[in-house]
Amino acid sequence: MCPLAKTIAEKILSTKAKRQVSVGEIVEAEVDYVMVNDITGPAAFDEFDALCVPIKRDKVVLIPDHYVPNKDVASAVQAKKMRDFAKRHKVRNYYDVGAGGVCHQLMIELGFVAPGRLIVGADSHTCSYGALGAFATGIGSTEAATVFARGVLWFKVPESMKFVVDGRLRKHVSGKDIILRIIGDIGVEGARYASMEVEGSSISSLPLSDRITIANMGIEAGAKACILPPDKKVDTFLDGRVRGKFKHVLADPGAEYSDVRRYDGREIVPLVAKPYLPSNVVPASEVGVEIDQAYLGSCTNGRIEDLRIAAKLLKGRRVHSGVRMLVVPATKQVFDRAAKEGLFKIFSDAGAYISGPTCGACLGGYMGVLAPGERCVSSTNRNFVGRMGAKDSEVYLASPAVVAASAIKGRIVDPSEVDR
């Protein structure tokens, strides 16, 4: 069986495997780029050094972001391993502290990501690149090492699921709320091993920033990839930025999906995923719990658009006296832009703490770890047990608008409580 009509995932994998592939088969396909970070890279470097060929240097991207600036001696050693590896193998695509930032936003900003590409990364949120119409997926360190050497990797061709979101979105409703709505609906393994395709008028109305948030959290439903059909907004973003050529890949009419789900965009409200699963979703207005920390940043929501949304709510207001608010722009570009637009003054005047780019607190590493019993409203992607710190600390996932409004109120609220 090889139906002629194909999904985006099937088309990209067919092109990269140089033959027509069908769902369920395992193929080796040519990868356009492979990215590793400072915690997944070192294992890949060790494995690669045991192989016998020169590195496919133009395909390799090295981005320290999790525990840099160095968290401690051990993480300093890991970051140094990456620096040394880049030097030894003459990898040009290496972005050290001060030049880079959170890997997924950086990969997109620097033009590595484009429609139709096959990109792998030793970080689960690599699926973010689906926002630009790429097939992108998270892999492990060992497989990253083999891609350094061969430029190919094995893939099981996934089934595809289609999610259609139509209708004009309400005020304060963002890409984060759409993906939380979907994950709340299908659960944390609702798209396990599948490629999600997310489309509809609500999606095409969104800026790229929000679309990246949607694709980013596909993994929280277990997806292998989360692809949004590319359009002119993607082309405009890539103009003058993209490396090499690209071609839009869209699904054929009549392509087969294992499931098609439709949502009315007009009915989606600001949402929150309560501990301890991203699928534990309720309207922000129903949460109401007091918070100790509000975190704005990460590959999910650390873009300039996210900072602007939060700044708009925080302007002329104060972060609640019982709350620490942390603002962490995802990359140097986001940081510079925020500085230029005066957003840092707004955050600082409101009593927020601002740092340079790092993944640190999102995964409970450093720069914002939670004490036992503490609660954080966070623009990040995971709220597992102990994700941002102590075992019995709690993470509530939400949009930048909900994070900012909650920081002001000292408890988790719908943004309309601050701005009607």
Next chain:
Amino acid sequence: MKKSLEGRAWVFGDNVDTDQIIPAEYLVTMDARELAKHAFEKAKPEFAKIVRRGDVVVAGRNFGCGSSREHAPRALMGAGVSCVVAESFARIFFRNAINIGLPVVEAELQTNEGDRIVVNLADGVVSNKSTGQNKSFAAYPPFVMMLIQKGGLVPYTKEALGCRR
């Protein structure tokens, strides 16, 4: 490939995420023994102290969801875990386990903590000796079986590249 694996069961529920298997603060080394010291530290604090070589992790659905950290299967290997039996696996964890040579099988097995579990990879049967329950599991796809037989992705890649060592 070892044909038959045997050990005591460590039982977990659904959606055991990689932060539970190995918390992120320990991702500053790839040393399997070092990682093993912190395996399941928040989920089952006694695990690292009393786990024995050969023990089997038995879990529910979506085992290993979350991060792509290969530290997770490595920590389990470092702890001596011989196999993970789960109703289903998150895909990156599944790939990582196969690629580094940790056997993972999909089966739904009624298990209590400490039950004697035997996994026969060649015959595709997992047994709970304490309850007498046997469950067969689907064979791996041929490509995956080939990777397992070669000892993981690195030996396969060396062969594909014609590396001598």
